Amino acid sequence: MVVDNALKPLPGPKNFFGLKNLRDLSQEGMRDFISHCWQEYGDIFEVQVGPKKLVMIIHPDHVRHITLTNAQNYEKLESYDPVRKYIIGDGIVTSTGDLWKRQRRLMSPFYTPRGVQEFADIFLRDTLAMTERWESLAANHSQVEMFDEMALITASIVLKAIFSTESDQDILEVKEWVETMIGFAGSGTSNPFRLPDWVPTETNINFRKARNNVHEYINKVLDARLAMDEAEYPNDLLSKLITAEDPETGERMSRDLLRDEALTNFFAGYETSARSMSHAWYALAQNPDVKAKLHEELDRELGDDIPTLETLKRLPYTLRVIKEALRLYPPAPMYAKDVINDDVIDGYHIEKDSVMMLLPYFTHRHPDFWEDPLRFEPNRHAPEAEKARHSQAYHPFASGQRVCLGNHFSLLETHIILAILAQRFDPQLLPDYQANFVMEGLLEISNGLPMILEKR
Numbered sequence: 001m002v003v004d005n006a007l008k009p010l011p012g013p014k015n016f017f018g019l020k021n022l023r024d025l026s027q028e029g030m031r032d033f034i035s036h037c038w039q040e041y042g043d044i045f046e047v048q049v050g051p052k053k054l055v056m057i058i059h060p061d062h063v064r065h066i067t068l069t070n071a072q073n074y075e076k077l078e079s080y081d082p083v084r085k086y087i088i089g090d091g092i093v094t095s096t097g098d099l100w101k102r103q104r105r106l107m108s109p110f111y112t113p114r115g116v117q118e119f120a121d122i123f124l125r126d127t128l129a130m131t132e133r134w135e136s137l138a139a140n141h142s143q144v145e146m147f148d149e150m151a152l153i154t155a156s157i158v159l160k161a162i163f164s165t166e167s168d169q170d171i172l173e174v175k176e177w178v179e180t181m182i183g184f185a186g187s188g189t190s191n192p193f194r195l196p197d198w199v200p201t202e203t204n205i206n207f208r209k210a211r212n213n214v215h216e217y218i219n220k221v222l223d224a225r226l227a228m229d230e231a232e233y234p235n236d237l238l239s240k241l242i243t244a245e246d247p248e249t250g251e252r253m254s255r256d257l258l259r260d261e262a263l264t265n266f267f268a269g270y271e272t273s274a275r276s277m278s279h280a281w282y283a284l285a286q287n288p289d290v291k292a293k294l295h296e297e298l299d300r301e302l303g304d305d306i307p308t309l310e311t312l313k314r315l316p317y318t319l320r321v322i323k324e325a326l327r328l329y330p331p332a333p334m335y336a337k338d339v340i341n342d343d344v345i346d347g348y349h350i351e352k353d354s355v356m357m358l359l360p361y362f363t364h365r366h367p368d369f370w371e372d373p374l375r376f377e378p379n380r381h382a383p384e385a386e387k388a389r390h391s392q393a394y395h396p397f398a399s400g401q402r403v404c405l406g407n408h409f410s411l412l413e414t415h416i417i418l419a420i421l422a423q424r425f426d427p428q429l430l431p432d433y434q435a436n437f438v439m440e441g442l443l444e445i446s447n448g449l450p451m452i453l454e455k456r
């Protein structure tokens with residue numbers, strides 16, 4: 001587009017090559033830095049960091065412009081290179097263009113609200129197994145690290161959903177290897193002094209080992225699956241991926257792409273859901289009135305019964321607790337889009353090659369769109385309230401055509417986990433504990449989430 005010189009330049013902290021921004025970011029942390037800038041510059045502002053111009057997006061109208069109205073101008077290009085290169089290759093989270101379109105079309109049917117019901121038995125089985133462990137821990141009022149507990153169950157669920165993995169040893173190992181890969185990809189962007197990948201430093205060697213192990217594991221499962229008669233395939237995501245055919249060409253996915261997509265689903269689907277559950281426990285422990293309403297619903301509708309897909313429908317408040325935790329503490333507090341061509345948003349010039357940082361964490365706390373935004377109030381997600389609000393004021397799963405593919409999976413999974421565990425247990429925070437939320441790739445609690453397990 002032709003850019004009109006009368007356009008307003010974006011506001012933001014201006015300093016030579018963004019050097020002061022870099023210093024402030026590392027001193028204050030991303031969350032506080034953006035929060036201060038939001039107060040000073042408003043809903044859209046630019047932060048230069050070295051050679052890169054980041055445009056911070058908080059207003060729901062701007063979210064709509066980038067993810068819907070002019071979505072073709074915003075793609076996942078260089079800003080996703082570390083994830084692409086070090087973790088998931090051509091998997092659907094980072095692919096673009098025709099490959100992304102085809103993969104999204106092929107995989108969408110697995111993740112519809114009805115499609116994900118096929119995984120409900122896994123959600124149920126793994127949560128019930130956790131209740132057994134928790135029974136003995138709660139008998140001694142034991143302290144647990146809640147995020148680790150939740151990560152164990154979501155990793156186990158997603159590995160069973162993808163590969164039908166039943167071995168606890170495999171689950172622990174794959175989880176650990178993938179965590180090493182994620183840590184390595186993230187540290188490259190935050191540490192400009194990291195040596196090139198080919199230098200045999202301990203970090204580089206550990207990364208390579210972890211990646212080889214994950215690939216070996218997936219290859220082993222793939223070999224075993226491909227050696228089977230298709231009629232004997234277990235009903236998991238890997239079988240669905242192997243047998244999915246492009247409706248136009250009849251083509252199936254290559255072996256490398258199968259590996260990348262399987263890994264992508266694990267990468268995208270376990271830590272996010274684990275954080276969503278951990279944040280819900282934190283919010284419940286801090287809001288006894290909400291917890292009482294949750295317990296009342298569970299006792300009234302379930303009694304001592306195990307929930308089924310039918311009885312879950314009678315637990316709307318339980319689901320609203322999850323949705324409210326996703327509002328106040330979104331596990332993915334930001335996501336990025338690279339700008340293909342110059343554009344204009346609200347009279348501001350958006351420069352080609354800048355990176356748009358969409359910030360659900362802040363949109364979800366915008367006082368023009370949320371009354372008393374810091375209050376934990378699950379009934380904000382009652383159907384009439386959802387209908388009445390700005391359609392882009394709530395985007396914990398991103399928005400537009402690249403909205404999270406696993407959102408229904410995660411909501412059903414966490415609905416079941418919370419229903420079963422809160423029916424039986426009442427985890428407590430330690431006295432005087434306050435969580436310190438930090439925005440890394442995901443929203444993390446830097447001081448951990450120690451909780452005492454109590455039976456209800």
Ligand code: HEM
Nearest residue numbers: 092093268269272273276332335397398402404405406410
């Ligand atoms: C609370 C849990 C979850 C949250 C908050 C979440 C959030 C997100 C967000 C913000 C994106 C967009 C990322 C970006 O543009 O960079 C995304 C994409 C994606 N998510 Fe999730 N996610 C969750 C759970 C899951 C689960 C359980 C799965 C799979 C089992 C999954 C699979 C995916 C996939 C495949 C994409 C890429 C979609 C595309 O680009 O077409 N997610 N998710």
